Amino acid sequence: MHILLVGAGLSGAVIGRKLAEAGHTCRIIDARDHIGGNCYTERDAESGVMVHVYGPHIFHTDDEEVWRYVNDFTQFMPYQNRVKSTTQGAVYSLPVNLLTINQFFDKTMNPAEAKDFIADQADTSITDPQTFEEQALRFVGRDLYEAFFKGYTEKQWGCSPTELPASILKRLPVRFNYDDNYFFHKFQGMPREGYTPMIEAILDHPNITVELSTLFTPDMAANADHIFWSGALDGYFDYRLGRLGYRTLDFERFTYDGDYQGCAVMNYGDRDVPFTRITEHKHFAPWENHEGSVCYREFSRSAEPEDIPYYPIRLVEEKALLEEYISLAEETPAVTFVGRLGTYRYLDMDVTIREALDTADMFLGTVEQGGMMPAFVKSPR
Known part of the structure; x- marks a missing residue:
């Protein structure tokens, strides 16, 4: 079959790879000029630091199959997230x-x-x-x-x-011991060379073609037997009912000669500090040594139409609109909505990959049985 996958992030790459391995022809498009979605990483040319361009992504999971899956495509190094917070004039763990x-x-x-x-x-x-x-x-x-x-x-x-x-x-846990590992999960790490090479490896299959800087147009559906949509759910319908609410992030990037803050993530709890946290990216790769440093100050605000959506708001008003879009999606044949944007849910990377694997398995089973693939494998409700 000819499969169109909209979005070259984790959802599109993982689904595409599994379907390609099963013999289907997969065309993956992305509006951005790079693969990987918000997981995209690149090395800073001046310092050599691996930068998480859209903010830090730390891989953590209890799903052993997902952990084996990502390690098939890249080498993961041990990494534990240890966050600090500056509040009321002091630094805490x-x-x-x-x-x-x-x-x-x-x-x-x-x-x-x-x-x-x-x-x-x-x-x-x-x-x-x-x-x-x-x-x-x-x-x-x-x-x-x-x-x-x-x-x-x-x-x-x-x-x-x-x-x-x-x-x-x-x-958000409270612990009555001195364990400051932010996550509880059994498997935690960072890809040695960043997430971009991992996703490149997932996409490296003769049945997969990737087209970047390419917007979806309705006529593309005519050449596809099925579409997997990992863009915004409301975006597929051209926002005809209104826009679902998101928070977005602005990053104020700055460099520093040396070690700026001594840790990867420093939260700022005081309301009069306008940013939520500072991330120092070289600390996300402690196996590397760099004299220079690349840091981001993060500012959160409501997403405008031209912004990259990060966090679905999912309050009362958005949930009512979401129900209307779910109904529209369920009436749309041969389209399955996947991922964080497609299902309007906040998803960690491991959950995104798990759902992508399950979605591909369901599709292969559905094709074999001659059935109809649902609009959602995991309900946004």
């Missing part, structure tokens, strides 16, 4: 752990004492937290909430934490 708690409250508590202490800080009058703020106050108390979560969240999401669902905070 994140996620909130025993060191953070003891330093912040000027204590020397052991794990059991810290658990009891934080339990006393918590607002137990909140029995069923509905908002981000209620969850934080119930979980860690007002002092830690205001130092590490409130200002950062207001900057990241552009609204009060009282307007955000409690589920957002449930992803």
